[in-house]
Amino acid sequence: MQLFKNFCDYTLDKNGVLEKFELKYPDNYNFGYDVVDEMAKCAPNDIAVQWTNVHNERKTFTFSDIATLSNKAANALRNNGVKKGDKVLVILKRNYEYWYIVPALHKLGAVVIPATNMLTLDDITYRIETADIKFAVSTPDDVTAETLVQAKTVKSQLEKVFVVRRDVEGSINLTKEIENADENLERVQTKAKEPMLIYFTSGTTGYPKAVMHNHTYTLAHIVTAKFWQNVKENGLHLTVAETGWGKASWGKIYGQWLCGCGVMVYDFDIFSPEKLLKVIEDFKVTSFCAPPTVYRYFIKKDMKKFDLSHLEHITTAGEALNPEVFEQVHKQTGLQIMEGFGQTESVLMLGNLVGSTAKIGSLGKPTPLYNIMIADNEGNRLPANEVGEIVVIPSENQHGIFMGYCGNEDLYANVWKYGIYHTGDTAYMDDDGYYWYVGRIDDLIKTRGxxxxxxxxxxxxxxxxxxxxxxxxxxxxxxxxxxxxxxxxxxxxxxxxxxxxxxxxxxxxxxxxxxxxxxxxxxxxxxxxxxxxxxxxxxxxxxxxxxxx
Incomplete structure (x- = not known):
C-alpha cells in the first residue's frame, strides 16, 4: 500500500521526472496514526523493518507489529508522565526499538529529539538546557544510560530516563513497561503545524543549533523517498545513517513507510564495508543511500565481488560527491549514484531525481517543493555560472523547511534576512539549470583576487x-x-x-x-x-x- 498518494498531487514530465508536487493533509495529521496505523490496516503483513546486527541476529517487524508496539510504548510512556508537548531525547543508535518508540512519541504529541550515543555529558546537558528536555530514552549499549542518569542529577529539567532491554539504577526499564502496557490507544489530538521533531545540527562552527520541524515534515519526505531514492512498494531500502542524525529521517522511516517500502537496518558500531555489502547482498536490498565516503570504501572492496542484482537505485548526500567515485561505482555496479542536497533544516532541496539524466558531480535541479536560486551577499539573484549562495525564496506550497531554532530567535531571523532562507552553502547553476557545489561560505579561499x-x-x-x-x-x-x-x-x-x-x-x-x-x-x-x-x-x-x- 502506497499511502503517499493520499497526501499529495503530483505530475511528471514527458521523461517521467517529477515536475509538480503539492501536499494535502488534514489539520490534525499525525504520522503515528495516519501512516503507521493506516498501514497496519491496509497492509498488516508487509515488512516495515528488517533488522540485523553484527552477530547475525535478526528481527522482522510488520506494519501490524509496529502499530501495536507503538501503542504499547505510547501507553507505557504516558503512564510515566510523558504528555503532549514534552521534549524527549532519544538515543537509540540502530536499535530496533527506535522504529516503534518514535511513532509512539508522535502519537502522544511529544517532541522527539534524536541524538547520537557519542554525546558526552556536557553535550547532553547543553541539549537539556537549550531545548528544556524532560525525558530521555536510552540504548542499552555502552554507558549512554549511565551518562543520562548522571545528567539528570546535573539538570533538574530532566525528570526521567528510560532504558530499553536492561535495568540501570536511577532509570526505568522501558522494555518491561512496554510489555505490560495496554495495546489500545485513544487518539491524542495534535495539529499538523505543531512541533514534532528537533534535531541538533552537527555544524562545523559554533554550538549545535536546535532545528524544529512540525508534523508535515514527514510528508515532505515523500519527494525524498519516492522521487529521489526511488523506493518501491514491498522493496527494502537501506540508508546507512545512525538514528541520531537527520539523515535517518530522510532514509529510515518517514518517506519509505509512506511509499509502502520496508526499511533495512544493520545495527553496527564499527563500520565494515565488506559486512555492509554482505547485508545488501543477503537481504536483497533494492535501494541504498550513503555518503560518498561509504562508496569510496566500497570501491576498495570491489563491489563486483558481491551479488547486488536486486539493488536498483543508489543515492548520496551529506557531502559532495567526487566524479572519480561516481565513475568507479558505475563501472563496478552499472548503477549511477544520484546525488542530492538538503539540510537538517529541510528535506531534499536539489536532486538528480528519478528519470533524470545525472550530470556527474552535479547536485541536480531544484525539487518542486522549493523555489531556489543562487544569490549574492545582498540576496540578489545571480546569473548562470556565477558562484553565490544557495537560497530559498518562500512559496505557497513550501513544506519541510524548519519552524525555527529552539531558544534562538535571533539566529532564525538572521538566516531569513532579505526575506529568503540562506543555506550557507555556495554553488553555481549551469546553463541547463543544474547546480554545482562549491563549498560552505566560510570555506571559500581568496587567492590572487x-x-x-x-x-x-x-x-x-x-x-x-x-x-x-x-x-x-x-x-x-x-x-x-x-x-x-x-x-x-x-x-x-x-x-x-x-x-x-x-x-x-x-x-x-x-x-x-x-x-x-x-x-x-x-x-x-x-x-x-x-x-x-x-x-x-x-x-x-x-x-x-x-x-x-
Missing amino acids: YRVGPFEIENVLMEHPAVMECAVTGIPDKARGQAIKATIHLAKGFDKSKELMQDIKHFVNSKVASYKHIQHIEFIDEMPKTISGKIKRIDIRDIDRTKLC
Missing part, C-alpha cells in the same frame, strides 16, 4: 590513488592573500614522503588552472571530523593558524 571553492580541487586530489580523504583550505600568504593547502589522509599502502608529496602536487596542478595550484601539502593520520563524520575544515584552519603564530 580569485575565489576558489575547495571541492573542485578535492575532486582532483581524490583521483590520485594515494588519497583516501582530503581537505583543501587557505592559509595566509603575503603575495597571494591566501595560499592553497591540501591536508591528506593517505590510503592504505602509501607512506608519507617528500617524493609522494611532490607527486600529488604535480598530479593536481597539472589538471587545474594556475590560480588553483596547491602550494602546500600536509599528511595527517586522521582527519578532524564532527561527530556526524563531516570533515572540520575550521579545525584544520585553526591548527594552521597556531603553527604560523
